[in-house]
Amino acid sequence: MIELIERFEEFTTSVTKAYKCIQKIKFVETERMGLKANYVMYMYYLGKNPEGLTAKELCKLCIEDKAAVSRAIVDLTEKGFVEPAETDSGRKYRTRIILTSEGKEINNRLNEVIAKAVSKASRSLNEAERENFYRVFSCITDNLEMICDSYLQEK
Structure with missing residues (x-):
């Protein structure tokens, strides 16, 4: 029993430390790009899916609720980083969102930061x-x- 409790402590402490470090990296790097840290995964998945993603798909991929995704889409649209793939106003939640050319540039910068962080974090493995x-x-x-x-x- 004591071994399981110690394993719990080690696991939860390590996961929490990793999460906090990831959040710090996101915050510092996105601030330089005029983004919010919680937009990293939206931009990442939109970059991986050039045909676009719906808000529902972003919710599932990013493990976020509908309201958070909707707010992010509005903000990213206002900043000129994303746009609707089609202009069918009757299907807002099902409309595919794509990166603009400026969004693609930001996504490329984010991918460079991600690659560098992942490489450094796992360099001894x-x-x-x-x-x-x-x-x-x-x-x-x-x-x-x-x-x-x-x-x-x-x-």
Whole structure:
């Protein structure tokens, strides 16, 4: 039992530390670009999907609620970083959002920052260790998600 409690402490402390560091990196780097830190993942996924994504798809990919995504889309549109792929005003939530040319430039800068941070963060790992880490971490997060889902089913 004590070993499990210590493992809990080590895991939660490490995850919290990693999250806080990631947030700090996002904040510092996005401030230079005129973005908010929480827009990184929106820009990232829009860059990966040049055909565009709907707000619903962004919600799912970024693990964000509809209101947060809608606010971000409005702000990013006003800044000229994104635009609707089509102008069908009757389908606002289902309209695909794409990066503008300025948004693509920002996305390229973000990708450079991401690549640099990931490279530096994992520089002491070989490829096999890196692959094993992501496999194990993904397994743990999937199991935690199942635990969370079971709480929802109890209600």
